Amino acid sequence: MSSKYKIAAMSSIGALAMMGAALVSAGENGANYPSDDIQFLVAAGAGGGTDNFARTVKPMLEEQLGTSITIINLPSASGALAHQRTANGEPDGHTLDFASSTLVTSLAAGQNPTGLDQLTPVARMQSDVMTLIVNPEKYEDFDDFMTYAKDNPGKVIIGGTHAASPDKMAFLSFRDASGLDINFIPYDEEGSVSANILGGNIDGMFGEISSTLSYIESGKMKPILVFAEERLENFPEIPTTVEHGWDLTDGNERGVFVHAGTPPKVVSQIEQALKAVYDSDDYQTYEEKVNLHYREGWMGSDEYRQKLEKNLELYSRLIENT
Amino acid sequence: MTMLDSFLNGLAVVLQPMNLLILTSAVFIGFIGGALPGISGVILVVILLPVTYGMDPTAAFMLLTAIYGSTVFSGLITAILYRAPGTPEAVMTSFDGYPMTQQGQAGKALGIGVLSSAIGGLVGTIALIVFTPLLASVALRFSSPEYFALAILGLTVVASLGGKLILGLIGAALGLFIATIGIDPLTGTSRYTFGNLNLAEGVGLIPVIVGLFAISEVMKRTLGGDAHQPLTKVKVKIFDSAIMRKIGVTLSRSSILGVVIGILPGIGASTAAMVSYSEAVRWSKHPEAFGKGAPEGIAAPEAANNAAAMGALVPLFALGIPGSGTTAIILGAFIMHGLQPGPTFMVTSSELIYAVFAGLFIVNFMILLFSKPFIALFTRLLNIPYSALGPIIIMCCIVGTYSVRNSMFDVWLMLGFGVLGFLLEKIRFPLVAIILGLVLGPIAESELRRSLAMSQGDLSIFLSRPISATLIYISCLLLVIAIAAPLIRKYKQRSKCRETFS
Structure with a gap:
């Protein structure tokens, strides 16, 4: 088939498909969904x-x-x-x-x-609720973290997954709101981020409580800041972003x-x-x-x-x- | 309760008739899936996941982990017989396994593979049972600088591959280039994707491997008119004392290497197989024999990948961190069953974990026991004329590659790499170098950049951390030896010539 015929054939198929779609959607006011x-x-x-x-x-x-x-x-x-x-x-x-x-x-x-x-x-x-999670051997609480990050600009490293992930956005919005000079390193999977926190190689990560609950319960990791309007019922001791005057609640x-x-x-x-x-x-x-x-x-x-x-x-x- | 008590209790659970039946069927499912190119442990575990929701957690995880263990093993069958690695973990096995098949020694090659797998698997399982907490803390000492140093150690073997150093370097660079395609993991910039979404995730390992090895081989045999099968009867001999003496050292080294690499989160059994193959070449007295049917070339990757598969379970059980792709899915399965893998998992779910350990222990013996009849089934296929078998292999490759990402693009890519592999084979290009670059290159690249981000650009981070410093010094030393040794030999020969002339 020459290319000219091919184009003609393809466009007529396309037109037919469009007509078909129009007919279907016209006939289907949701009355017989799913068909x-x-x-x-x-x-x-x-x-x-x-x-x-x-x-x-x-x-x-x-x-x-x-x-x-x-x-x-x-x-x-x-x-x-x-x-x-x-x-x-x-x-x-x-x-x-x-x-x-x-x-x-x-x-x-x-x-x-x-x-x-x-x-x-x-x-x-x-x-899901976004939180800032750290190794408790490094930082006791959020104030501790803030003090260190302020005194050591450029030294704090936050791990995360991929360069365009929800946790990267949490990092960017946190950095933007807090004005801290902190860095982000993306890893290929969440497991590597957790391992680097447990091993003390990086300072923290933005992540969901749901996926880190076991580390939190065993005391190997500690959430120190919650991205929410109000404190969580299950974790009343963790301060929120809104308390600090930052309008960050996305997870x-x-x-x-x-x-x-x-x-x-x-x-x-x-x-x-x-x-x-x-x-x-x-x-x-x-x-x-x-x-x-x-x-x-x-x-x-x-x-x-x-x-x-x-x-x-x-x-x-x-x-x-x- | 001591560890031995827990293990024996686990064994008692496993030996219940129902659980034994589950384990046996898991091994067979794993055998079949692993032997088919493209169907990997990941896919099988995902398919069977919903089935396990209705099961009691112990039985469910015995099933999943047994499938996982047996797929890693059975990838070697098609790698050796048809040069179509059933799983990415088995790709290194084809380098020496397939030449042995061509020399009419398929039975011997398969025997070495089965034995090495079982030994590697057993070493891995024992390490898993005895050292899990200890090994987990070792895994945590590995961060970006250590991963970088490990990848460099693996890459330096290109210099030892013998003879064609330039081709080896080109191959490694080509592998590295292929790995560069896609969205840059650190900055999110697209590299060589030409706006094509299918390339954004990068070129998958499976299309490259299946294309370069399986498809190119079918093309070679078809176009070469080589329609005859070189053998009619394959007799698998697993225990052969002469062979065992020959591969004993390789087996021990590879099993240990496999366990250590397996426990590192993020890099799995494929990398372990590669690094231990590299080390087998490096420490061999006859490095030139590799790639032409060296028994050590089968023993090294098979012992390592099975040991690593078990090793990858260590951080999963001890820390809740998956060591590889399949273990990541198993982690998801734990959560769906309402269990919470993490630092206290070994304490809170010790009964379940020891039953799984005992199950894996038995699986390795089942591999020894059942592999012979299963392989016999596959070798019978060798008697089918290649004009019929070739298309069947191609079809399996297409279905398998498609199923990984549900992507037709990957299938075209795979066929493209088939043609490339065919052409490269004609000029005797070392394909092993491409695979080394493809697998180890991206680890080296992104971990280098992560390390430098950790140290704010200070290169001394690689030498100030003990593990990475040791690995880097070893690589430098081995590189110097690999380059200097042939020069010294040449010099000696020349002076000898001079002596005889004078």
């Missing part, structure tokens, strides 16, 4: 927090919607491929993108070409996204189904098991969109300033 099997695109590798989240929701959502679901992990490029495939797919709500805050952090860092205008956030289901969040052209009725249908999943005992038991129950995870579509846009603006500014 087919659903696919989860997980913007992370198998076995991590986002993957566990999707795999936990899967059987519960299958029951809610009465359909079957397949899970595909697309970890490449910090999940950017999953967002791209969701945004370029059919706008019929049959492809759900399971993503963490990395979606906005990588967007801010220019590593993810799929903008918030191409995706509709359906719901946020998890909101890693996990939610569900669909194609931006998905009919609003379908979006709200998925949102309702996810809410039912969120409220179920099974899901709440899971959140407690993985220590994600310290604060409310649920956030509906509109509210979540506003939050993401605000975060994107902040992160873009922070990255530009570095």
